[in-house]
Amino acid sequence: MNPIVFAIPVFLLTILAEWGIAKRQGRDVYSLPDAIGSLSMGLLSQVVGLFAKVASLAVYVALYDHASITYWPMDNVFVWIVALLLYDFLYYWNHRMGHEVSLLWGAHSIHHSSEYYNLSTALRQSSTGVLLSWLFYIPMAILGVPPEMLVVVGLVDLLYQYWVHTELIGRLGWLDRIFVTPSNHRVHHGQNDYCIDKNYGGILVIWDRLFGTFAPERFDEKVIYGLRKPLQSLNPLWANTLHYFDIWQHLRQATNWRAKLKTMWGSPRLISGKTPAHFNPTHFVRYTPQTPQRMVIYASAQYALLVPAFLYFLVLFDRMNTHQAAFYGLWLGLSLQAITGLLQQKKWAPWLEVLRWAAGLAAMVLAL
Template structure:
């Protein structure tokens, strides 16, 4: 059972509640472009997960069947044990994900938002290929794949609610569990907060292994990453650190460095590369959030595009067994294409207009070639009609919006 899929409506309900709190308290924790970018990255992550999770799960199953030391029962206390053990493995996966170059390249997308709200929780990686390694000890101990998937889903669901600024410190709860306060620390780029609070459900691991940091009133968290993304392109969010590592690998003179750069501590660069291709240093006292001025029409159009991507994504996730592998790849490719196009719309990039028309053409071809349920055909057909008319009517507005790129103050 896909627990996360059933949790999606509750995620959006909580986002709606937080938006109402935003209005009621007159806070500024949401921006349309940033939130859509987070949500689009989330859809993209779920889509790529449909395809790329097959191999890691197969490896886990083989390890379980061939190497399991014990036959774990399905008693309630073994489920609790599996839940706690999973979080212990998650802690180390998460910690290495921050402290190793190649793993940070996959995880960085989750930290790339310069806002902190419930949509940030959905900004997940679509390029994580090695995380399964950290859970192999559970297979060797004898926890079956269904148990792993279930407790892993519950772990991820728990982490959703801690991505908010509306909940203060929670007293004794802070000592045992991950909370909004100690997870705000984790997402901050302030020097005192960097690489802290890795737990998914239990903050005890951080207290035990020396990675805990309390949120301080004297240091307001500044969210985001030191090498700011400065883009709404979800694909670039997923690959930009890989690209930098690839460049450094190419420029390195020593073959040892070409290999080591991928596995060294995050931020490490060969001495010759550091000298010949220096990267600018970040001054947080001058920090400005990346932003692009959008018209109301552009915001509305982008929300519709995101809704279309969610619709297509849910169709795949709810009926994945009905799709051939080739069809799964095509749908994931369409969502990737649509995500990139949506990002360019948010950046007021003129190229977005052409990409959007191509997207609608692809949907039309699908409707002609494939026999789909009537309600899906109608949904896609009406979407094309509305969006096409909006694109025609407001073409200049979508291209030019209200001006060039700006940076919002913190």
């Protein structure tokens, strides 16, 4: 059973709890369209991941079977802890390169595209990261970490990072200097000058202190979240592809191979030409789609209906044939496009909404 099936109710309940507490405290922590955008991006990343992880894991298994230099026993707790530390160290470099290499930023930038910072932001995950991020964990295959151990420690590392996406937990003293915590991860999501390219850690922030990328949260400057080149959209497809379009445009303009290579493997800042070099927090205006309240209610209800359909997909994925899985996955993707399109009042969105309902009902009738 996919463990994400059990995590989803916990995510939804804790998001509701955070929203309720923030409301009681009178704090502007949530926007419903933004949260639905984040959850839609998270859902799409899980759907794509189901198809793509099999391929990347197959490469890991092949390397583990044929090229590993030793074998790590699975029945020793100490070995599991070392595997988690090793994974966290490699995650640091995966995450750091995700910010410092243009092609990899294309996959990771989506996680930073919300201008809010709450538990739903944690679920704003990439659908394309799975294509290249596995490369960073090849050393674990060579060192002999069994694939099952890689999957478990990878999941632990990912799930740990969920709770740090909140403004409701303040500074935690010495913990902020050892572990990734809400305080130091807020800095990571900031677009203020002092926040850029800081605090890449997954579980331990010690890696940042070792490699010179640590910055503690400041008392004197409010962190402003989001991208310097703002996404200004809730659309999961657009959020996943925006930077790749920028790369493509620069590749077409590049006159020699050196420039082309730099476009893909150089700093993302070479691409985002319009990005201001310095950020003035006092001039910041948050992206706020002017969605009528009744449409927010409708879209929220549609998303709530989509969650059980998605859980059903996760549970049955292994038992579906390729055509069924592809149709179901595509239908989930179209549904997310329709729901976020309605929130942004796109002209095509009502048509897509009718189409995806018709396709969904037709599939249910045929399956009966």
